[in-house]
Amino acid sequence: MRYDTRTMRKQRPNDLKTLTIAGAILVGGVMILAAVASLSSQQTPAALQPTLTPSLEAATIIDRPVGQVIAEPIRVTYEQPSATIIAPDATYIQPFLSKIEIAPGDSITVSAADGTQTTVYTSADSGLWAFPVNGSTAVITLVAADPNASGYAGVEISQYGRGLTEPEVAQSVCGSNDMTDVVCSSAAFPTEYGLRQPIARLLYTDNGAQYVCTTWRVSPGNFMITNEHCIKSQAILNSAVIRFNYQRESCGAGAATGYVEVRGGTLLMTNATYDVALYTIHEDDFATVQPYGYLELDTRAPNLNETIFIPQHPAGMPKQFGMNSAQDGGRCRVNADSLAGYAPASDFGYACDTQGGSSGSPVIALDTLKVVGLHHLGSGRPDGTVCGPSPYYNQAVKIEAIAPLLAPYMAAPIAPLSSATPTPSPTITATSTASMTFTPSNTPTNTPTPTASFTPTATPPRASTELLEDGGFEDGSSAWVVISSTGDDKAKPRRPRSGIQAFEFKGGEMEDSQLIQEIALDGLTFAAGDSVELIAYIDIRGDVGGSMRLLVRYGDGRRAKQAVALAAADHYEPRGVEIVLDAGDIERIQARFRFKTNVPARVFIDDVRLLTSRATP
Numbered sequence: 001m002r003y004d005t006r007t008m009r010k011q012r013p014n015d016l017k018t019l020t021i022a023g024a025i026l027v028g029g030v031m032i033l034a035a036v037a038s039l040s041s042q043q044t045p046a047a048l049q050p051t052l053t054p055s056l057e058a059a060t061i062i063d064r065p066v067g068q069v070i071a072e073p074i075r076v077t078y079e080q081p082s083a084t085i086i087a088p089d090a091t092y093i094q095p096f097l098s099k100i101e102i103a104p105g106d107s108i109t110v111s112a113a114d115g116t117q118t119t120v121y122t123s124a125d126s127g128l129w130a131f132p133v134n135g136s137t138a139v140i141t142l143v144a145a146d147p148n149a150s151g152y153a154g155v156e157i158s159q160y161g162r163g164l165t166e167p168e169v170a171q172s173v174c175g176s177n178d179m180t181d182v183v184c185s186s187a188a189f190p191t192e193y194g195l196r197q198p199i200a201r202l203l204y205t206d207n208g209a210q211y212v213c214t215t216w217r218v219s220p221g222n223f224m225i226t227n228e229h230c231i232k233s234q235a236i237l238n239s240a241v242i243r244f245n246y247q248r249e250s251c252g253a254g255a256a257t258g259y260v261e262v263r264g265g266t267l268l269m270t271n272a273t274y275d276v277a278l279y280t281i282h283e284d285d286f287a288t289v290q291p292y293g294y295l296e297l298d299t300r301a302p303n304l305n306e307t308i309f310i311p312q313h314p315a316g317m318p319k320q321f322g323m324n325s326a327q328d329g330g331r332c333r334v335n336a337d338s339l340a341g342y343a344p345a346s347d348f349g350y351a352c353d354t355q356g357g358s359s360g361s362p363v364i365a366l367d368t369l370k371v372v373g374l375h376h377l378g379s380g381r382p383d384g385t386v387c388g389p390s391p392y393y394n395q396a397v398k399i400e401a402i403a404p405l406l407a408p409y410m411a412a413p414i415a416p417l418s419s420a421t422p423t424p425s426p427t428i429t430a431t432s433t434a435s436m437t438f439t440p441s442n443t444p445t446n447t448p449t450p451t452a453s454f455t456p457t458a459t460p461p462r463a464s465t466e467l468l469e470d471g472g473f474e475d476g477s478s479a480w481v482v483i484s485s486t487g488d489d490k491a492k493p494r495r496p497r498s499g500i501q502a503f504e505f506k507g508g509e510m511e512d513s514q515l516i517q518e519i520a521l522d523g524l525t526f527a528a529g530d531s532v533e534l535i536a537y538i539d540i541r542g543d544v545g546g547s548m549r550l551l552v553r554y555g556d557g558r559r560a561k562q563a564v565a566l567a568a569a570d571h572y573e574p575r576g577v578e579i580v581l582d583a584g585d586i587e588r589i590q591a592r593f594r595f596k597t598n599v600p601a602r603v604f605i606d607d608v609r610l611l612t613s614r615a616t617p
Contacts, residue, residue, distance in 0.1 A: 067210030077154035091163030093138035172378025174387035184251035207499030212316035226360035298370035314355035349393025471608035497606035507601035533578035542601025555585035
């Protein structure tokens with residue numbers, strides 16, 4: 001674990017290697033696209049339902065990286081025991097410690113230029129992302145008992161994250177921005193203020209970019225919740241840095257020091273239909289975050305016009321409340337109690353302000369002080385002037401839909417902790433492989449004792465397996481077959497939803513092109529009742545007709561297919577089709593995209609997934 005501090009002892013290296021990264025970065029011959037910082041992953045996920053994914057005409061993707069991953073080899077050795085990374089205008093630097101090979105008892109430190117924000121690493125931290133250092137400079141130092149030790153390679157840094165500083169795009173702010181620092185509510189709304197602490201900021205790396213979401217503790221056990229579109233895989237969770245107690249010291253001003261950073265542990269489940277991911281904190285770090293309390297789940301349906309509030313990390317900033325709404329004329333409330341998300345009636349809507357980075361935030365009902373929704377979609381009005389009427393609202397998945405999916409993974413019965421929340425000791429000594437000490441600037445406030453209550457449905461949750469190869473079009477895989485009538489339909493570094501490439505159909509006269517992948521079925525088994533679902537994010541610009549189709553053919557010649565027609569949207573939207581399998585041998589599974597036009601037009605496809613799901617025993 002790592003703690004932010006401004007008072008750590010300064011260490012001066014004897015030999016410095018300085019790497020300055022400025023301007024545009026060219027990696028492998030591909031220009032890393034400029035991205036909007038302070039905004040992050042409020043992406044729209046795809047469905048895992050036996051129904052077609054509804055067209056999301058209003059709630060759209062808010063997907064801007066907060067950082068770039070820069071491929072820049074750096075080595076610190078016993079002969080050259082320090083290196084400095086300088087990235088002008090960066091908001092943070094986060095090295096990837098690809099290899100640490102040092103003598104027993106020696107360590108590696110990563111710190112700011114003035115010696116603060118120091119974190120200590122050992123050989124056990126090899127292969128991990130370091131905790132981010134705020135600012136544009138990071139110093140990596142090998143601290144050796146014997147500077148002349150031989151036979152050890154030192155530390156290799158293969159890449160690092162560089163925080164971006166571009167202006168943010170407030171697409172899901174409903175008119176005026178009514179979000180405020182949580183401390184602004186400490187006197188006027190002490191009850192709401194007391195529920196701020198289980199919420200944390202989530203920084204993670206995915207396909208060459210870094211994003212932020214919001215995450216929070218649920219139940220007294222070691223369980224964390226966020227959106228599936230934030231943490232889709234164990235690999236992404238392994239890159240995550242979870243920052244608790246990240247909030248300003250005074251209303252609208254002051255430093256955000258005294259925060260605690262820990263790593264993720266195990267990804268327990270994901271469900272794209274309800275855009276939820278359940279995971280653990282690393283077991284060595286869990287005791288450190290227990291004092292911040294946890295939230296309860298409210299498994300009833302939300303009521304129209306009931307008062308709600310949203311603790312969140314918009315744009316990755318220090319914690320804020322979405323509590324008041326000028327559009328509502330007072331406190332935030334439920335404006336639409338049933339909206340389509342990625343399943344019919346799975347969501348509800350509100351004009352409470354959010355931004356990219358707010359994805360995964362709890363939507364708390366004032367009447368019960370429990371979480372009634374999981375925020376995941378932003379309003380689709382690009383100018384942010386207004387939200388609503390329905391369906392133009394920010395949206396959350398109903399907890400009544402999510403709770404049954406979580407129940408099998410969480411300890412039962414769930415025994416509540418004492419209502420007296422423990423206070424951290426004045427000096428905390430980290431027990432994880434990366435450790436340091438600090439004195440917190442403030443201590444957690446007691447929160448109401450939660451007692452989670454779940455009522456599982458008769459349908460068990462589904463475990464999913466990816467069947468598709470190179471769904472992000474990053475690898476140039478030969479698994480995709482392109483039938484192009486123009487000759488210019490290919491994966492390109494243009495308008496990717498994530499990573500650095502997307503597939504582009506470049507329309508023209510008499511365009512009729514297809515993108516196809518036949519699934520390799522060797523070693524796969526299927527049973528009646530299993531499902532196969534094709535999910536994709538598609539951005540159509542111009543007058544284009546087309547479809548996305550999933551085909552299953554059985555050994556006896558039977559066929560099953562599902563298709564969805566596609567039309568212009570001018571932004572990425574998720575689409576999904578699913579087939580529930582009958583009994584019989586499966587001979588063929590095919591994913592196909594087809595587009596037709598007679599005019600100049602473009603279609604971008606990214607983040608394609610083909611998932612097979614079966615009921616968990």
